Amino acid sequence: MAVPDAVPGTQTGLLAGEAEEFADASTRAYSSQGEGPRHIPTKRPFKFGRWFTATGWRHVVGVVMVVFSLFPIVFVVSSSLNPHGTLTGSNALFSKIGLDSYVRILSDPQVPFATWFGNTLLIAGVTAVGTVFLGALAAYSFSRMRFTGRRFGLISIVIVQMFPQLLAVVAIFLLMSTIGDLFPAIGLNTHIGLIMVYLGGALGVNTYLMYGFFNTIPASIDEAAKIDGAGHARIFFTIILRLVAPILAVVALLSFIASVNEFVVASVLLIDTEKQTLAVGLTKLVSNPRYADWSAFSAGAVMAALPVVALFLFLQRYIVGGLTAGAVK
Helix, strand or coil: CCCCCCCCCCHHHHHHHHHHHHHCHHHEEECCCCCCEEECCCCCCCCHHHHHHHHHHHHHHHHHHHHHHHHHHHHHHHHHCCCCCCCHHHCCCCCCCCCHHHHHHHHCCCCCHHHHHHHHHHHHHHHHHHHHHHHHHHHHHHHHCCCCCHHHHHHHHHHHCCCCHHHHHHHHHHHHHHHHHHCHHHCCCCHHHHHHHHHHHHHHHHHHHHHHHHCCCCHHHHHHHHHCCCCHHHHHHHHHHHHCHHHHHHHHHHHHHHHHHCCHHHHHHCCCHHHCCHHHHHHHHHCCCCCCCHHHHHHHHHHHHHHHHHHHHHHHHHHHHHHHCCCCC
């Protein structure tokens, strides 16, 4: 006997509707707010090929890049812990572990590591602060003010940065020698003179970097402050500097790292051993062709990297925003 079709509104139709509702109970759910049935999609089975094509290859690339970046650091740390003091004996990573190289570089009277370390922190810190302050002033002027030569100044900043600082070493030496004859406090073999050279070399590129970030700050903020009676100085120090904190942190970090790692200009301008930086002083440990103490050199390099790592970790929340915010203006 054939089953009659369910007719809406009849008892047969109601029974058929209830049966269909209970049959679909596994794929239907009711919201807590009474909005009616909501379909819950079923989870697709995991397939390695689909996952690798979508996102898996990114993890592989990331792991490879991390290993590639960490390998030199691991090699230097292994060499610093090797008591033999030669790179040829450090090929086997962590084959021998000891703190002899750290004790040797800290206790040797002919190697004033603490003095070099203090000179480096002083020069790098003052350079970073000065670069941030002067660069922020210049970037604010180029971003907010309109004056004759503004466009030419921006183009000149970019063009000057095309030439490496190494080309100007002879000119810098002659210039600082002449200045030293007139003002010995800021001439050759002085920290102030080296800081001034660093400020001049880094001011251009950092000004242009901050200029792009300053342009992302709406000019209406300045106009509202001017209506309240604030001048350019008050706007800059109380409002703008707080809004551009990410780029200031990035510039300070880049300037600090560049000053710590710089060797050519520091080796030319700083003559006395007690006034030299770590980059110049540590080179003496491996400059002797008969015996190069690579273990002590590696130990000094590891300790020299600690302030940079600490500063990087302290400013890491500003780095990404500071480097990308002004890139599209």
